[in-house]
Amino acid sequence: MNYDLYGKITHKWRVIMKFVIDMMGGDNGLKATIPSMQEFIKKYSDVEYFLVGDINKLSEFNNLKNVHLVASETVLPMDADPLTALKETTSSLMISIKTFLENKCDALISAGSTGALLSASIFKIKRLPNITRPCLITSFPTVKSNKKFVVCDLGANAANTKEELNQFAIMGSLYYSIIYDEKNPRVYLLNNGTEEEKGNDLTKEAHALLSSNNSINFKGNIEAREPLFGDVDVLVTDGFTGNVFLKSVEGTAKAMSSMIKEAFKKNIFTMIGYLFSKSGINGIKNKMDYKNVGGALLLGVNGVVIKAHGSSDARSFSSALLNAYKLTKVDIVNKIKKELE
Amino acid sequence: MNYDLYGKITHKWRVIMKFVIDMMGGDNGLKATIPSMQEFIKKYSDVEYFLVGDINKLSEFNNLKNVHLVASETVLPMDADPLTALKETTSSLMISIKTFLENKCDALISAGSTGALLSASIFKIKRLPNITRPCLITSFPTVKSNKKFVVCDLGANAANTKEELNQFAIMGSLYYSIIYDEKNPRVYLLNNGTEEEKGNDLTKEAHALLSSNNSINFKGNIEAREPLFGDVDVLVTDGFTGNVFLKSVEGTAKAMSSMIKEAFKKNIFTMIGYLFSKSGINGIKNKMDYKNVGGALLLGVNGVVIKAHGSSDARSFSSALLNAYKLTKVDIVNKIKKELE
Structure with missing residues (x-):
């Protein structure tokens, strides 16, 4: 029998991480995220995935055991200002944040607006101590x-x-x-x-x-x-x-x-x-x-929040996912949090 | 008989430009400027040169007809602050500025401190109208x-x-x-x-x-x-x-x-x-x-003042000289001045 990080008995495979993916963000949206996720899910079965977006367009992920589809309604524009972003609670980004918190996830990956991701992360996921x-x-x-x-x-x-x-x-x-x-x-x-x-x-x-x-x-x-x-x-x-x-x-x-x-x-x-x-x-x-760089970590919030390049294609979105995977594996956020306290 | 830009009868060759060169500026000083000037003077005989520096070390230029040697005593450090720079009137930079003004020169080239060159140019060579x-x-x-x-x-x-x-x-x-x-x-x-x-x-x-x-x-x-x-x-x-x-x-x-x-x-x-x-x-x-870039023009002062790279070697100092030559040829400063008036 296997246990995940949270100590619960899980699926047959060992789930040790939980990722939320904003499937709609970025200039290329689903065109980049779908092929990237298809490949990533095959490779990394030690992750439980929450894919957030227009679920009618995500049918290829329907019957995968370690994948949850979460419906969102709108997509924030790339130049969304922080306040509008926070108010648009049905956007793929805000639903991603909500999913992240409700499921005590480890990582969130989005190619959407930097400003929106920053403000939503600060207000919802919260900052690390003294930051x-x-x-x-x-x-x-x-x-x-x-x-x-x-x-x-x-x-x-x-x-x-x-x-x-x-x-x-x-x-x-x-x-x-x-x-x-x-x-x-x-x-x-x-x-x-x-x-x-x-x-x-x-x-x-x-x-x-x-x-x-x-x-x-x-x-x-x-x-x-x-x-x-x-x-x-x-x-x-x-x-x-x-x-x-x-x-x-x-x-x-x-x-x-x-x-x-x-x-x-x-x-x-x-x-x-x-x-x-x-x-x-x-x-x-x-x-x-x-x-190939793998997006950037939003360092200073209470979770592995990865900003993928706004112009991400499938390849660069995959690098961002891999970056999230590695950073979660080394438990980066908790280690830094401990030092900051 | 030939006339220079200022209408005076000059040497046998036609002098149409006057350049002042701060021979001492930059990280490499004379090691860069001497070989660079030797080559440049050979190629461009339509320039009258004022070489400013330690004239004991500039003997190779002694008997050249279109070259004047002008003695300076000190060299400003690369991090010279503007006020110190202005006060050190025997430095190669300040003597270069003085030579530039007294001989109504067209261009001044230095690889010395940017801040010193900027402030000396503003206070002595003066700015263009409305700048x-x-x-x-x-x-x-x-x-x-x-x-x-x-x-x-x-x-x-x-x-x-x-x-x-x-x-x-x-x-x-x-x-x-x-x-x-x-x-x-x-x-x-x-x-x-x-x-x-x-x-x-x-x-x-x-x-x-x-x-x-x-x-x-x-x-x-x-x-x-x-x-x-x-x-x-x-x-x-x-x-x-x-x-x-x-x-x-x-x-x-x-x-x-x-x-x-x-x-x-x-x-x-x-x-x-x-x-x-x-x-x-x-x-x-x-x-x-x-x-190969040729230094940068200090645009907005009343003359072709070229800042060569601080780390200039002979090759990059030569590019700066060539840049000065081309910009003087097209009469860049007077043309811009006219438009600004």
Whole structure:
């Protein structure tokens, strides 16, 4: 007989996690989420799934033992403002949140509006102790083969205070140490120069505050050019700047990948060159492709809430699901909560 | 007999431009500027050069007819604050500014401290009419073969007001139309989303102001992922965010180039692949290498003041010189000044 995390006798297979999936969110909605979920459910039978959306369009999931279909009526637009979002209680997002709470779920995944997901999570799922604003966090690749760094905030907030940056630094540091098993991660503040006195009012004040925080290994300011070279563990920034950093890196990587593709198409010699070198080149493209990044965790709320890319296709939504799976497995939220208390 | 731009009879060769070069600025100082100037002077004899620095170390330029050596005593540190910079009148930067004014020069090139260059230029060379803050502007490559876009401000300022962003939009638009012969350049505001109501306080207010400005072709907000794909002409942003954008693009391009290099080294097959495809691949690396970018123009002051990369080597300093040459040739400052009046 098997027991799940909550100690109850469950199905024949061992259910250890409960996921809620907002099937309707994102620019591509069901077109992305259905194929992604079909594949994921086959692979991961140790999860109980709650799929929220227009159940008439989810018939392929009807008779699966570890899947529950939950009906929602509307879909929030991608630019939904937080207040409207909270009021629209029949939307796929708000029904997802309700389902998450009622079933004591572990993770919630949505490609819908960031602002709506943030405010609904804060008001319903609630924040972790001593955290005023959650942040979005995810891992970035570097030139060093297995080395990654994390950035927080990637855009949960449009503006932040120095105290919030300090909270991001603490949570980001805990996150990194759990995920990458690194005791004393190096924390840097994203700035327009490395010197202590550089920056705008926010980064100058944040630098002073982070320097006096003994619970983190703060190494000072860093410019946006450096983190991809592998000597940063946690990059702290306000949500607006972090969003520009994320999208600049994504855009440049995508632009270069597309140039490489064109370069190989040029003539018969370059095409032959491609045949010889494609494994390595495609490896780089994959490494730098944000579709494989797996969405970002909304760090600072009481559950694994994953924001998948708004423009998610099936592949990137699958990465977000996998990210949720891994983060739930390591019990990230409870571990961080314990440290914050 | 030949006349220079100021109507005076000059040397046997036709001198049509006057450049001042701060030989001491930047992380590499003379190591970068000497080889770069040696080559440039050979190529461009239609320029009268004023080289400012430690003249004992500039003996290779002693007997060149179109070169003047001007002695300076000190070098400002890269993190010099604006007030100290202005007071240190014997520094290579302040002597360069003085030389620029006394000889009615066209262009000044320095790889020294941005803050010092900005404040010295504002106080001594003076601003263009109706401009409160100058901005740094330069061109970025895109995936479309000859298409570029410009970004302003790249970091002359650590913070800006909406009125300053509006000035950047006007000047950036004029700059683009002169350089790329494009009548109605498309101006976008860098933001964390495309919708009108997105952003922090500054971008929200700037969006409203830019929308009501009939002298520019304002197309709205854009995310940092998009400009490299070729549908933007002028990207407007505050100096802090622009600096993060610039360095994120640079860093990602450099990281990917280094990954590509590694990928081709993997085994004998990938090395053969490289032989067949190297022209195209190296073309991309060059296109995306900031060392070829040519520094940034300090747009909004009364002269072609070029900020070369602080970490300039000889190659990138040469690009900055070439940029100064081209911008002076098209008489960029006087043309923009006329429009602003």
